[in-house]
Amino acid sequence: MNEKNKSKIIISTHKHENLYFAVGYSEKxxxxxxxxxxxxxxxxxxxxxxxxxxxxxxxxxxxxxQNLSQMYHGENIDFDLEHLELDICESSEPKSTIKTSFERDVILKVAKIPYGSVKTYKEIAKSLNSHAYRAVGTAIGKNPFPIIIPCHRVIRSDGKIGGFRGGTPMKVEILKNEGIKIEASKIKVD
DNA sequence: GATTGACGCCGAG
DNA sequence: CTCGGCGTCAATC
Structure with missing residues (x-):
């Protein structure tokens, strides 16, 4: 059930206060x-x-x-997506890799959401000429590059925060670090 | 096919 | 405001 991968990778870490960040690289x-x-x-x-x-x-x-930590803490870092493995992977690859063109399209749309702003699951679906709002959420939930691909900037149409793999409280924290106002579990629009 | 979602919308309480 | 119920569709079983 739990898919594993034989390919060898390198893991780099970074510590900031009491938080540990990790990145996995291929040999390339x-x-x-x-x-x-x-x-x-x-x-x-x-x-x-x-x-x-x-x-x-x-x-x-x-x-x-290090950049990951900075972005988590609200710095606006211009990260080059060239460093990410965005190709569609074989179905034998681990979960939370990009496996279909739909998932890839969703991830690429999310990548374009600017620092300090948000988009809804519905808006992402609409920009892909789709009504599969839920499928958008599911695809974003598999985002292999959280924070760098800013899936925390995707919220529900009713203004509520929506889900997050690291828990909604973490999503709220990252958004607040970016200067987004949240009141009563909802994004504040002005 | 049937089930499951990081959803959306509307109506009832 | 919360909750149920139904719509919708991609992925997965």
């Missing part, structure tokens, strides 16, 4: 997966290694892992 230096921040190094590494058991930890300071 393409980013395969980003982990949401965790309270321990083990947990952060595990977020990657559970999909890629054949890994090696890197000691070098890693710019992406």
């Amino acid at each position: 230096k393409k980013i395969l997966r980003i982990a949401l921040p965790q309270k321990s190094l083990e947990d952060a590494v595990n977020e990657i290694s559970k999909y890629y058991p054949n890994y090696q930890l890197s000691n070098e300071n890693n710019k992406t892992a």
